[in-house]
Every structure is written in structure tokens, then in C-alpha cells.
Amino acid sequence: MPEAPRQDSRTAPTDEELRRLDAHWRAANYLAAGQIYLLANPLLTEPLKPEHIKPRLLGHWGTSPGLNLVHTHLNRVIKNRELDALCVWGPGHGGPSVLANSWLEGSYTEKYPDATRDAPGMELLMRQFSFPGGVPSHVAPEVPGSIHEGGELGYSLAHAYGAALDNPGLLVACVIGDGEAETGPLAGSWHANKFLDPVHDGAVLPVLHLNGYKIANPTVLSRLPEEELDSLLRGYGHEPIHVGGDDPAAVHRAMAHALDTALDRIADAQRAAREEGATERPRWPVIVLRTPKGWTGPAEVDGEPVEGTWRSHQVPLSGVRDNPEHLRQLEDWLRSYRPEELFDADGRPVADVLDCVPEGTRRLGATPHANGGLLLRDLPVPSLDDFAVPVDKPGTTTHEPTRVLGDLLARIMRDTADRRDFRLVGPDETASNRLQAVFEASGKAWQAGTLPVDEDLDRHGRVMEILSEHLCQGWLEGYLLTGRHGLFSCYEAFVHIVDSMVNQHIKWLRTSRRLPWRAPIASLNYLLTSHVWRQDHNGFSHQDPGFVDHILNKSPEAVRVYLPPDANTLLSVADHVLRSRDYVNVVVAGKQPCFDWLSMDEARVHCARGAGAWEWAGTEDGSREPDVVLACAGDVPTQEVLAAAHLLRRHLPDLAVRVVNVVDLARLLPREEHPHGMSDFEYDGLFTTDKPVIFAYHGYPWLIHRLAYRRAGHPQLHVRGYKESGTTTTPFDMVVRNDLDRYRLVMDVIDRVPGLAVRATAVRQRMADARTRHHDWIREHGTDLPEVAEWTWNA
Amino acid sequence: MPEAPRQDSRTAPTDEELRRLDAHWRAANYLAAGQIYLLANPLLTEPLKPEHIKPRLLGHWGTSPGLNLVHTHLNRVIKNRELDALCVWGPGHGGPSVLANSWLEGSYTEKYPDATRDAPGMELLMRQFSFPGGVPSHVAPEVPGSIHEGGELGYSLAHAYGAALDNPGLLVACVIGDGEAETGPLAGSWHANKFLDPVHDGAVLPVLHLNGYKIANPTVLSRLPEEELDSLLRGYGHEPIHVGGDDPAAVHRAMAHALDTALDRIADAQRAAREEGATERPRWPVIVLRTPKGWTGPAEVDGEPVEGTWRSHQVPLSGVRDNPEHLRQLEDWLRSYRPEELFDADGRPVADVLDCVPEGTRRLGATPHANGGLLLRDLPVPSLDDFAVPVDKPGTTTHEPTRVLGDLLARIMRDTADRRDFRLVGPDETASNRLQAVFEASGKAWQAGTLPVDEDLDRHGRVMEILSEHLCQGWLEGYLLTGRHGLFSCYEAFVHIVDSMVNQHIKWLRTSRRLPWRAPIASLNYLLTSHVWRQDHNGFSHQDPGFVDHILNKSPEAVRVYLPPDANTLLSVADHVLRSRDYVNVVVAGKQPCFDWLSMDEARVHCARGAGAWEWAGTEDGSREPDVVLACAGDVPTQEVLAAAHLLRRHLPDLAVRVVNVVDLARLLPREEHPHGMSDFEYDGLFTTDKPVIFAYHGYPWLIHRLAYRRAGHPQLHVRGYKESGTTTTPFDMVVRNDLDRYRLVMDVIDRVPGLAVRATAVRQRMADARTRHHDWIREHGTDLPEVAEWTWNA
Numbered sequence A, B: 001m002p003e004a005p006r007q008d009s010r011t012a013p014t015d016e017e018l019r020r021l022d023a024h025w026r027a028a029n030y031l032a033a034g035q036i037y038l039l040a041n042p043l044l045t046e047p048l049k050p051e052h053i054k055p056r057l058l059g060h061w062g063t064s065p066g067l068n069l070v071h072t073h074l075n076r077v078i079k080n081r082e083l084d085a086l087c088v089w090g091p092g093h094g095g096p097s098v099l100a101n102s103w104l105e106g107s108y109t110e111k112y113p114d115a116t117r118d119a120p121g122m123e124l125l126m127r128q129f130s131f132p133g134g135v136p137s138h139v140a141p142e143v144p145g146s147i148h149e150g151g152e153l154g155y156s157l158a159h160a161y162g163a164a165l166d167n168p169g170l171l172v173a174c175v176i177g178d179g180e181a182e183t184g185p186l187a188g189s190w191h192a193n194k195f196l197d198p199v200h201d202g203a204v205l206p207v208l209h210l211n212g213y214k215i216a217n218p219t220v221l222s223r224l225p226e227e228e229l230d231s232l233l234r235g236y237g238h239e240p241i242h243v244g245g246d247d248p249a250a251v252h253r254a255m256a257h258a259l260d261t262a263l264d265r266i267a268d269a270q271r272a273a274r275e276e277g278a279t280e281r282p283r284w285p286v287i288v289l290r291t292p293k294g295w296t297g298p299a300e301v302d303g304e305p306v307e308g309t310w311r312s313h314q315v316p317l318s319g320v321r322d323n324p325e326h327l328r329q330l331e332d333w334l335r336s337y338r339p340e341e342l343f344d345a346d347g348r349p350v351a352d353v354l355d356c357v358p359e360g361t362r363r364l365g366a367t368p369h370a371n372g373g374l375l376l377r378d379l380p381v382p383s384l385d386d387f388a389v390p391v392d393k394p395g396t397t398t399h400e401p402t403r404v405l406g407d408l409l410a411r412i413m414r415d416t417a418d419r420r421d422f423r424l425v426g427p428d429e430t431a432s433n434r435l436q437a438v439f440e441a442s443g444k445a446w447q448a449g450t451l452p453v454d455e456d457l458d459r460h461g462r463v464m465e466i467l468s469e470h471l472c473q474g475w476l477e478g479y480l481l482t483g484r485h486g487l488f489s490c491y492e493a494f495v496h497i498v499d500s501m502v503n504q505h506i507k508w509l510r511t512s513r514r515l516p517w518r519a520p521i522a523s524l525n526y527l528l529t530s531h532v533w534r535q536d537h538n539g540f541s542h543q544d545p546g547f548v549d550h551i552l553n554k555s556p557e558a559v560r561v562y563l564p565p566d567a568n569t570l571l572s573v574a575d576h577v578l579r580s581r582d583y584v585n586v587v588v589a590g591k592q593p594c595f596d597w598l599s600m601d602e603a604r605v606h607c608a609r610g611a612g613a614w615e616w617a618g619t620e621d622g623s624r625e626p627d628v629v630l631a632c633a634g635d636v637p638t639q640e641v642l643a644a645a646h647l648l649r650r651h652l653p654d655l656a657v658r659v660v661n662v663v664d665l666a667r668l669l670p671r672e673e674h675p676h677g678m679s680d681f682e683y684d685g686l687f688t689t690d691k692p693v694i695f696a697y698h699g700y701p702w703l704i705h706r707l708a709y710r711r712a713g714h715p716q717l718h719v720r721g722y723k724e725s726g727t728t729t730t731p732f733d734m735v736v737r738n739d740l741d742r743y744r745l746v747m748d749v750i751d752r753v754p755g756l757a758v759r760a761t762a763v764r765q766r767m768a769d770a771r772t773r774h775h776d777w778i779r780e781h782g783t784d785l786p787e788v789a790e791w792t793w794n795a
Helices: A013-037 A064-081 A093-107 A107-111 A119-128 A156-164 A184-195 A226-235 A248-275 A324-335 A401-415 A436-440 A470-482 A492-514 A547-552 A567-579 A599-608 A635-651 A680-687 A702-708 A731-737 A742-752 A761-781 B014-036 B063-083 B094-103 B107-111 B118-127 B156-164 B184-195 B224-236 B250-274 B324-335 B400-416 B436-440 B468-479 B493-513 B545-553 B568-578 B600-609 B635-651 B680-687 B702-708 B731-739 B741-751 B760-783
Strands: A084-089 A170-177 A201-209 A236-242 A286-290 A420-425 A463-464 A485-491 A524-529 A557-560 A584-588 A611-613 A627-631 A657-662 A693-697 A717-722 B084-089 B168-176 B204-212 B238-244 B282-290 B423-425 B461-465 B485-490 B526-528 B559-562 B582-589 B611-613 B626-632 B657-662 B694-697 B718-720
Touching: A013 A064, A013 A093, A013 A248, A013 A324, A013 B436, A064 A084, A064 A170, A064 A201, A064 A248, A084 A156, A093 A107, A093 B718, A156 A170, A156 A184, A156 A201, A156 A470, A170 B118, A184 A201, A184 A470, A184 B156, A184 B184, A201 A248, A201 B468, A226 A286, A226 B694, A236 A248, A236 A680, A248 A286, A248 B545, A286 A492, A324 B063, A324 B568, A401 A420, A401 A436, A401 A524, A401 A567, A420 A470, A420 A627, A470 A485, A470 A492, A470 A524, A485 A492, A492 A584, A492 B118, A492 B493, A524 B485, A547 A557, A547 A584, A547 A702, A557 A567, A557 B436, A557 B680, A567 A584, A567 A599, A567 A731, A599 A611, A627 A680, A635 A657, A635 A693, A635 A731, A635 A742, A635 A761, A657 B680, A693 A702, A693 A742, A702 A717, A717 A742, A717 B084, A731 A761, A742 A761, B014 B063, B014 B094, B014 B118, B014 B250, B014 B324, B063 B084, B063 B094, B063 B204, B063 B250, B063 B282, B084 B156, B094 B107, B094 B118, B156 B168, B156 B184, B156 B204, B156 B468, B184 B468, B224 B238, B224 B282, B238 B250, B250 B282, B400 B423, B400 B526, B400 B568, B468 B485, B468 B493, B468 B526, B468 B545, B485 B493, B493 B545, B493 B582, B545 B559, B545 B582, B545 B702, B559 B568, B568 B582, B568 B600, B600 B611, B626 B635, B626 B680, B626 B741, B635 B657, B635 B680, B635 B694, B635 B731, B635 B741, B694 B702, B694 B741, B702 B718, B718 B741, B731 B760, B741 B760
Parallel strands: A084 A170, A170 A201, A201 A286, A236 A286, A420 A463, A420 A485, A485 A524, A524 A584, A557 A584, A627 A657, A627 A693, A693 A717, B084 B168, B168 B204, B204 B282, B238 B282, B423 B461, B423 B485, B485 B526, B526 B582, B559 B582, B626 B657, B626 B694, B694 B718
Antiparallel strands: A611 A657, B611 B657
């Protein structure tokens, strides 16, 4: 049982303590503004001149003073209470703030030794910000202490909850801007508190920062009557604590009190759950912080109000190099923080400024939770032989691949019961995706009400289900970024809901891979199932295989796509992706009964190669190149290709057919384009340079062309795949509608192998007749042709 | 000023009226269950036998009785109050319910005459459901009265608000399932009531249907303490009305009362705003309806509770053909509705059943608002000459294209001030995207609090801004589907947030285009700006041009992509897309100053062709094919290609260069693949079959290969584009990082034109030197090279 934090109802801070907190805050504000404006003269040791000003003024001032206030006060409570804490900065465009605080506390210099904690380092800090070759303007991976960029907005709270899961000793503060609060994903994330276990998980403390404006508009939440906002937050299951104002001294006092109150309540709730066995869902605190946008910045510029309005969102004073009045205003503004009191003559922060800063890894910029790879342990993936399905003859028996995978995942879930560093997430689909074996090892996390009829709900469960792909993705990202493992199982069509989130995660990985101080984290693994070919019952809206296309547009160093064709290959792929680091792995696999093609040993070899010929399925005699290559990627296309090979073997026995199966899609790319890409030598050996290749692909057919267009054999490549033809129908009708069926593939072979069209007229007609028979049969019976439904490779 | 509906506090329904409402509800339940199970014997005129049962049992029973209840009671109030109403069925998988009601009220038979309102028609209705060649299982476009599929879940409330905008006489009911309510987009949509104008917009009445379970889990909202849920809904700005139970008679009475109360309140609020000038935001009612999942279905099956649990989500009784006990249970269940009381001997619904059904277009399946094309009027697009920028010489002057477009949009906004059938939506970016001229014609819709410092907020505004791409998209979809016009302006990178939503809209369009009774609607138009090449200030997270790839995966009949290279071409494209029907049009255009290349007349011709050579920019003499083609698509690539052409003209004057600009990306596709595709004859004439083509493209380079891989000249096609290399830097550094810059393009030409490498060694070195100079300069100055910043075509 994790230890509960000590309750610690501090007396209010003394005036002296408040004065020092204000000094820290002013120092951070000064550094934030300085980063936006200054190239030189960082301490204002001389009057400000145009040449001290950056030629391009870029950065977001508006949110920075509020973020600085939160940072200063978090420092105080972390130090006072000896907390392990992490903060997710939702308004990640407030990069100047988080950079300023990291530099003040010293964690920045530890990562970037050139940015010393003195005048030259301060000048570098300011100069590099938003400067070519310098640092980005947002809280990007380059920023110590961050797991969240905040560029796209919407995911801060989900990330915070993900970070808190299975970290019972961690406080995760989360600043939510009132702009971000308008997004759907953020609005949906509030209910994550129904999934937070006060025993095994840490606490999330949302700080809803209402500074009133977005880029150009007031924000919705800031313009609600206070009782309506209060009602909303109580409805979300929180106990709100309101702080607000524009007088720094009063706000410091109120914020210190609010944080003490919130942390006392958190300690109470955790103690009740951990020591007294309380099971009622706590009303977790939320702090509502109302301060002016661009607080302490210029009140008016050119006669227009700026502080407290949207005009301070980015750069309150523009054209400073050329506008002497603006230059003067900037100097007045910067000097209003009294830098001479905050930094000594060498530019070092004075003791008063640093008084609130905690030590070592308690500093927000130095917590290992924000560099999760440091905490990561290898996942105990068991031997696959314990889960493999026996395959004596290919294409004879069937298994549901995801159900077989479920047994493996259940073992991992069981083997991590004490470590608690593995979670499965999914939008209400774990059982629908046939992974329910995991429930034998862990129930579903649930802190809301229960009824006797419920099954598998578990206060301490590690399977996370909510009907929100956004929340599933956000939880898992937060969990992985803080050094744990997981898998997201999702209906294939609806994973597009998180297209933009995975974009941002891949961008994060691509950048963090290049930072030597960021340790590799576990890969983000998707299991896409209930896929396009077996959504015949839900129809057209549930049929979309395009996520793979989306992923393969991204940085090749960080993305992998696998289409295992049966149960054992799925096990092999799962083993690989669960052990991997710093990737986004997309695994597409079916949940419906599927022929077993490869034994476990064969599957291992095949998956290691990523693509290869299945000699047993073809009719080559080895004496010459084949007449045609039948290639496939995906479980249903593999079945149709094998059935087509079967038909060819029977009807055109002297045709030399090679069957190639592709598991790892990036193998098709040139080696120069992707680390998994085949050399031309390998590719040409497998696919030939001039023979027809009929490729049955799981998704949109042109993806295969886009991967293979540089290959010598590309003009002979003919791809079948999903072409947006779907409805509620039978499984085989789905492939017929999209011309991916066995009969069509045989016709494609006949049409494309030189000379065959004439020789095989009768066979071709037979295939066309079978398609006609299919059409008539399903309209009459509503089921697939018996000859299709009962087909096996060994028949 | 639109008329307010009459308040009409009806007395409670009589027992007789309730009995008839129950008869309607039972009839709908009977027909819904029958659709899932029956092939024949629709009236149970003989004992149920296995051969009456479908071989594949597909459909969602769980939500259907609740939807039927809502439908029955909406019928009552529509009839009693003579309302124009539309209902958005969030649980769209409850197709059996909406189909049943449409058949009962006769609107189904009007669209599908074979499905007569008698026994043969009933048999057809049941048989066709989820049957190959029949109708889909969801509330798809095939279903009369629907504007919402509900397959993906999350968008019902946004669609409902979109439908209500500028429809002051319309009531839009919206059933929100408690599963859907967990999604982010739905959670964010509740705040849409801060944008609903009680004067010019209609009313939205959300019905939150808590049946307690999703596929396999309880729902979060159903398991909150009632006061917490109540607080949440009040926080959303609603006044909740709670209805619940499992005794039909009691629920009928309560539901009738709840709807009367809600509609009275709506009438009060509208009257206060319309007749008394009230400006306070109304607390709109919401109905919370708690009824058991699978209500009236089998209570237990095989010893497990089913009614009231997740087990009734889809098909409560499985294997009915082969399981006599299940067959018996099914028969008992169906007979429990007493079909003999509901339908006459010929299968016609009896008078009692139809008593509540309104007449004509007041029927929910017959409202023209759900077939918006019927109501659509042409948008008054003014003459472009009023807005064109003068272009005497190409590449001399600059304009911000989106600002020029803003003037056109402002005119349209002004010219639709009375009609109110045009809206602009965007996530807080209208001004950031330089479209602020529209505010002269209409402010921003806003019903929350205001402050004196606010600008352009307008209770009656038709510009919709909220920081939620989901809500923007949902509003616009709802608005278009009900027969109006609009445009969504969005940062290019973040439009991926709605990837999945646009998928579903395209699927809707593709299907509805094939239904003769569905009239064409206005296209969904995106203006993607603040694009990848000019997000140098926000950095890597804001750089993603992949939406175009996503769109071009979809049904070619419904998607169009345009990349106008300057202000006048943007006007021409805008004119085209705003007049078009049934497409999703994606327009990518910059907001930063951009060279004017074409006069308005030239722009019209060029855009009509979609792609063409710019003779003035090349150095061909017409006597032979060019040595090289420099192609471009997008504003920044066009500028770089023109600058490269300029350099080639100066340094290699005898090289015959052709400059080709592509506006309409689908022109590159083969004609067989897309209606806009060029024939090979056209393509080869423009791009040659064997000369090097250096193609500078706005987005991911491989997209161009995927479009052009079938062309004869494809082996000579070399594409430059965005390859995920970005950060906070200068605009020109962005193109250099991605090898899209003018110097690199000249080097590409030298490397690829046969024989040129030797002859042009010095020129190539000069280009390489310029790139080195660039690197040094930006690190020193933080700005672009003066020779780049000051370049013009005519220098």
C-alpha cells in the first residue's frame, strides 16, 4: 500500500516569505519578457538601445506571468512539503515562462551547460529564444521538466492523468488555459477523475487559469457567472478553490492559501483511501485562478488597452527597434521588475529569489518523471511459445488473433501486478476486440458508482476504458512519457479521431530522440482491429483503413506499421513492439477467426524479415523467375491471395506463382527513405523487376504505389485494396465490392501475365461466373457462398 | 424579427392519449425488433419458425426503445404545437428505431415506394435491414429525416446547433447517448449554447438519454450521483428536467410533462428575446431521460440479466435459428407488444398508433430541413473584379491573399444579412487568418458576458469562433446539411483535429449523392492558412500539411483540393468552391504578403484549367520541348520556383525552362481516377514524357508521386516538399531545411538535366554558396538574407 503524503496545514506565509516569492515571480517575469525582446544587455546595465532588441519579435507574453505565478507557488509547496511533483503546462506556448523558471532553478544549466546561471548565460537564454538555431518558442521537448508541448491545445489534462497513474507519490499539477478549456478533448478530460485510484495513483491538481482571452476573443469560461462555473466544476466532480485579482501581494497570499488548502485535501483523500480504506470517490480540488492576461506588462500601447486584453497574447510592444516610444515603454516595463534587486552584478539570481526553489530532482525542471526513459524498466514479455497456436498444416485451423494476443497481454498484466507499469487503454472495446482475457489479471479502472450486475470493474484496475479516443490516447501518452508501458486497442476506423494527437506525439519523439539528455521511452503501440474488412455489420461509417497512410507521412525514424496475417505473426509482432523504444507502432490485426498460416517458429522468422515468399503457397519450381507474384499485406488480403493461389494451382497448374506476404509495410520503401526499407537488390529478388505483381493490400491501394514507386518493377505493380466501397453486408461481399476477392485476383493474374488471357479464357469466365453467383446468393440468402465460407487451403 | 412560438402549457395528456402514445411506442418497438430478426412472418400470423429468422443477426436493440420513446413524444408535441422540428439521433446505430418511425408515419414509403405501409412493405422493411443489398444498420443518409449518421459518436449536439442557427422557427431535438456523452467533442459541444441567438436561431433541446451502458461498460454520466449530474448540466448553462423509470405508463406521463415544460420554457425564452428585447442568455432546458437499456426486451437470457444491461447493446438473443429456447423467447418478446392491436389484418398501423403522428412536412422523416438541398438558395457571390488586385507585371507587388479574400467574404456576409444563410466558422483565428474585414459586415456570435474592451462581439453575429475545431466543424456540417452555406478557416496543421469528422461527412456526401431524393447541398469549404511554411514563429508543432493527403484518400467524386498561388487565384478558387455542391473543397492559401503573379483575367483562365504553363516565367522558345520543367503547387513553392527560374534565366540563359503551376491538385490524377484528372495527352503535353520535372510542392512530396505514378514521365519526376523538418526559425530557413529553396531547386535542375552538371559546375557552386551564406546569416542576424527578403521577379 503506497504511503499517503503527510497532511501539512501550514500557517499562512509570512510577509517576508511572500516578499521572496514575489522576488522569484518578478525574476521569472523579467526573464520571460527578456527572452521575447533582448539580444543583448540582459541585465539592463545600460540604457536600452535598438541594437539590443531582436529583429524578429516572437513569443507569447500573455500567459507567461500567470504560468510564472503557478511555478513560483508550486516551488513553495514542493519545498515545504517535500513533494515529488510534475507540472503539465497546458499553455505550452508560454515557453518563455517555463524556460525562465528552469534557468532560475538551475535545471536548465544542467542540461545546457552554455546557459550558465550568470549574465553571459542569461544573455544566451534570451538570445536563443525563438531565434534561428536557438530554441523553439513553446514548451517543446527541448525544455527540461516538460512532457507536453501545448502547441495544439486540448491534451494537458489527459497527459496529467496519464502521468499520475501508478505514481502514488506524485503530484501532477496541470495548468489549463481558458482557451484550451474550450476544446472538446479537454472538456472530456475532466471526467478522468472517475478513473483515478487514490490508492495506487498520484494526484492531479488542475489549475484552471482564466486570463480571459484567446488570440482575439474572450474565453467562454471566463465569461460565465461565477456560480455557473462553480457548478460546472462541481459537476465534473471537483471542489473548486477560487483565486483572483491583479494586486500581486494579495494574489500571492491567496494562491499560497489555495495551494495549501488543495494539497491538504489531497493528502486527506489519499490518507482516507490508503490508510482508512475509504472507497468513496474523493472530490478532488481544482484551483480557479483569475489574473489578467499579460499581467504586469504594458497597460496601454498606442492608446489601446493591452494588459488584461487579447492584445497582450503575443508581443505587447511591436516594432521596438524602430519605434523609440515603444523602446522606452519596453525599458520601463523591464525595469519595473527591478532586476537590480533580483540578480547580482554577475547576473546570478540572489538568495531571496531562490529561496522558494526546491532541491535536486524535486525541482520541476529536474524531475525524472518528465524524462520518463530514466525510470523505464524493460517490460517482462514472456516466451511466445506459451501462447502460440499449433500449426501443422497452413490454412487448416483458425484462431481469433486478437484473442490469442489477449492471453499474452493477460500474462504481462499479471506479471506487472506489483510493478504496475503496464496499462491497456481502449474506448469501451477491450472485450469487443477480444482481449478480455486481460480481465483475469486486472479489472477495468472505475471509481464511479457500481451495480451488482457490473463485471470486471476494479477500483485498482489497469485496463482503462472510456468512450473517448482522445482520453485513451492522452492517458497513454502521459503514461509512456513518464516511463511506463502500454497498448491502445482501437477500432481501426475511429483511430482517425486521434490523428492530430499522434502527429504531436511523433513530433515529440522525433525531437526528443535528438536530445542526448532525453532517455528513450516505451513506444506508443496501437492495435487496430475491428478493421475495415470486418465492419460489415456496422457499415460504411466504420470502414476506414487510412490511419496507416497518415502515420507513414511522418518522420520515418519514429514510425512502424505491421500487418500480421495470423495469430502467431501477431504474437511475434506484439513481442517486438512491446520491447521497442521511441516509436509509434501501428499493428493492424483481425479479431474474427482467421486461418493459421505459420507456426510460431516460422512466424518469428517471417516477422524478422518483415516480408518474404511463402514457398509452400506458390508453384515455383526454383528453376526460373515466377510468371507472376501474388503479394499480400493484412489478414483478409492474405486469405484472398491464398485462395487465389489455390484456384490458380488447380486451374492453371503450370503457371509459376510466387506468393509474397508483407508484415512490415516500411520494408517496401527504399532503404534510404526508412530504416526498415529493403535494398533494391532485396526488393528485386523478392518481387522481380519485370513480372506482374498483383498486390492485395489491406488499405487504400495507392499507398503501396507511394511506397514502391522507385522500384524497377513498379510499372508491373497492380494493387487491389479498399476503395471506399462499403455498407452493411457480408464479409466476402466487402472484398468483392472492392475487387479484392480471390476471383478478381485470379482474373487480374490472367489479364496481366503475357499470353495468359487467350490460354485461360475459360478459367477467367469461371471466375466471373463465381462473382455473379456470389451476387445472386447473398441477395437471396444474406450469407456468403458456401464455397467461400467453407474454403480451406488444404481442401 | 422572427416570430416567437406560442407558449402552450398544455394540460397533462389524458389516459386515452397516453394509451395511444403507448400504442405508437409499442408499434415502433415491434418494428425495431422485427428488423433485427425477421425475414418473413412480419405480423406473426403464424408461430415463429427458424426459417422466419435472418441467418445473420445484426443491429442495435439496446438504444432503440429509448429512441422510440423520444420519437413518439416528439410526434405528440410537434402535432399539438404545430412545430417545425428536426431530430438529431446521436445513437445513430439505433437505425431500427428511426426506420420504424419513418415507416409508421409514412415518410419512408414516400421515399421508398416498395416499402408500402402494409404487410408486404413491413416484410420488406424488416428483411432489408442489415441485409446485403438492403439498408445499413445505422441512421445513414438512406434514412429519411436524418442529417446525422451517429456511427462515430461525438458530433450530435454540434450538428444540432448547426441546424438551429438561422432557423428561428425550428426546434432541433438532439438525443445524446450516455456513451457519446463521454467523447471530447460532445463534452465540448455543451457550451455551444453561448453562441445560440434566441432571436435569429432556433432552439436546441438536448435529451440526454442515460440507459446506463455502452458496449461493455457502464457509462460515466449514468453513474454520477444525480446532484452531481444536475450540477454539471447547470454548469453547462442548462436547466435540467429529469425523467426516468421502467414502467411505461409512468414514463409516458413524465416524458409528456417534461417535453411540455421544456417547450414552454423555450417559447418563453424566445418570446422574451424576440418581443421583449431580453438579452440575458436563457437557461435552455435539457431533458435527462433514464430508461433501461434494451427496455421491453428479454429480461434474462440463458440465466444472465439482459434488459437493463450492456448485454442488450446489440442482439439480445443470439443463434435464434438454431436455439429453440431463444426462438421461443423471441416470439414471446415480439408478441409482448401485441402486434394484433397495432396493425390491422393487412399490416397497416391502426388509427390509435397513428394518432400522435403529425402531418406532411412536420413529420420528422419528412422535414425539408433534413434534406437541406431542398431549401438551398444560390449564394450571392459578387463579381470578382470588385476585389481583384491589379497586376501589371507579375511578381512585383504583394498582397496578403486571405486578406483580399476577406473583402469578398465581407461582401457576401453583407449581401446575406437578411437571408442569413452564410456563416464563417473558425477556432479563434478569423483575424489571425486576416479575414477580419468580415467583421464590418457581421460580428462574432456571442451570448456570454461582455466587457467594454471587447471588439466585434455580436449577439446576432454570423461569424462563429470558439477554440474547438470539432465544434466549428460540427456547426458547419449541421448548417450545410440543413441547406445553408459556409466556410471554415483553420490553421493548416490543426485541421487534422477533424480528420475523422470530415471522413464521416465525405462518406455522407458520397452516399447521399447516389440517393435521387436527396437534393445537393452546399460544399464544405476549408480555407487552410497559417500554413506549414509560415508557421516559423510557432514552430514544429504547428507545421503539418498532411490534411490534403487525408482528403485525397477519400471518394474522388466528393473531394477537391486547390492551392492558389496568389491573391487573384484565391479569389477565383473561392468563387468556384462557394458555388459548388456536394463536395469537400480544401483550399490552401497564405495569409502573409505574397507576390501577385496573375491578373484577375489570367487567374480565371488558369484556375479553370487547374494547371498550366506560365509562359512568361519560362525560357522556352516554342521550337522544341523544354530541357526541364519546373512545376509548383502552393504559394511558397511557387515563389521559390519563380525565384529558381529567375536564377536559371540569369545564369543559364540558353536552358529551355518551362514553369508549370498546379492549382487543382486532382488534375495530376489520371482521368479515370478523378473527374478532374488530366488525360495522358494533356499531361504529357504539359509535363513532357521524358524531360526532368522538378516539382516544388506545398506538402509531403510523395503525394505528388502517388498522384502521378501512372504517367509516362513519372520516372523523371523529382519532387521537393515538406519532410518534417521544422522549428521556430525564419520563413526562408523553413524552405532551406526542407530542400525546397530556390538554390536547391537550381541545383536539382543542374543535377538532372543531362549534360548540365559539367557545364554548370560554377553555377551549382554559386547556389551551394548561397545556402552556406544563408546558414551563416540567420545564425548571426536572425533574419533572412537580404537578397532573399528583397527579391522580386522583376529585379
